[in-house]
Amino acid sequence: MTNSEFRYAHHPNDVKKYTTEELREQFLIPDIFLKDQIKLVYSMYDRLIIGGVFPSSKALTLEPTDDLKAEYFLERRELGIINVGGKGKVTVDGTVYELGNKEALYIGKGNKEVIFDKVDNEQPYFYINSAPAHHTYPTKKVTKAEAEIVELGETKYSNKRTINKLLVNSVLETCQLQMGMTELHEGSVWNTMPAHTHERRMEAYFYFDLEEGQTVSHFMGQPEETRHIFMTNHQAVLSPEWSIHSGAGTSNYTFIWGMAGENMDYGDMDGVKTNELK
Numbered sequence: 001m002t003n004s005e006f007r008y009a010h011h012p013n014d015v016k017k018y019t020t021e022e023l024r025e026q027f028l029i030p031d032i033f034l035k036d037q038i039k040l041v042y043s044m045y046d047r048l049i050i051g052g053v054f055p056s057s058k059a060l061t062l063e064p065t066d067d068l069k070a071e072y073f074l075e076r077r078e079l080g081i082i083n084v085g086g087k088g089k090v091t092v093d094g095t096v097y098e099l100g101n102k103e104a105l106y107i108g109k110g111n112k113e114v115i116f117d118k119v120d121n122e123q124p125y126f127y128i129n130s131a132p133a134h135h136t137y138p139t140k141k142v143t144k145a146e147a148e149i150v151e152l153g154e155t156k157y158s159n160k161r162t163i164n165k166l167l168v169n170s171v172l173e174t175c176q177l178q179m180g181m182t183e184l185h186e187g188s189v190w191n192t193m194p195a196h197t198h199e200r201r202m203e204a205y206f207y208f209d210l211e212e213g214q215t216v217s218h219f220m221g222q223p224e225e226t227r228h229i230f231m232t233n234h235q236a237v238l239s240p241e242w243s244i245h246s247g248a249g250t251s252n253y254t255f256i257w258g259m260a261g262e263n264m265d266y267g268d269m270d271g272v273k274t275n276e277l278k
Contacts, residue, residue, distance in 0.1 A: 177259070196271045
């Protein structure tokens with residue numbers, strides 16, 4: 001079963017007027033994982049699809065939604081998957097890929113059948129991003145050991161973190177989709193700080209590894225007109241190209257970032273000085 005939503009893009013001047021409820025309704029995705037369902041949110045920000053696959057008692061097959069007007073989901077798209085739960089498997093046109101916790105899989109355009117399932121009695125949680133694609137690149141599994149690792153931040157500023165670049169063009173070829181995972185060290189709570197924007201690309205964030213009862217305040221908006229959305233474990237948020245994408249938690253956590261847009265340059269950022277945020 002597929003549960004799908006459609007989200008429009010927004011002008012920053014309109015977002016300035018949103019109430020808390022409106023902000024959450026337009027940008028927050030609170031229910032990524034639904035038992036025995038595939039949850040998909042089609043965003044008009046670079047037409048990125050954000051979703052979660054939760055095969056609890058049966059295997060789940062990725063089907064095209066009406067928004068795609070396609071014979072099969074990956075007819076004109078590429079797909080990135082990161083498993084944030086127990087061991088699971090993804091079958092792509094008959095080939096089985098086992099994914100452990102925090103392992104990723106890239107699936108190129110043109111693959112017709114994608115099936116998600118459990119392995120033994122473990123419970124996987126497959127977080128997915130999909131972007132339009134113009135070329136077919138090979139399907140490839142990427143583990144943390146194969147990722148490009150970057151250490152950033154300082155304990156002094158509560159932002160010491162490890163960035164795992166999993167599905168990026170320095171690790172494998174994709175059309176436009178890029179995905180990675182940032183792990184906050186114990187005692188650090190700030191992500192993507194100092195903040196930045198990049199009008200060439202949008203992003204989506206998915207927060208997990210957050211303790212029960214704790215929260216992350218995700219910051220968005222133009223640097224001179226910021227807004228915040230309080231989030232809990234296993235929730236995602238859309239970040240427009242004109243918006244910062246930063247956060248601070250009441251404990252450390254992990255988040256997955258996914259990007260699509262104009263270019264593949266990870267370093268293409270317009271930095272914002274921390275003391276100039278408003």
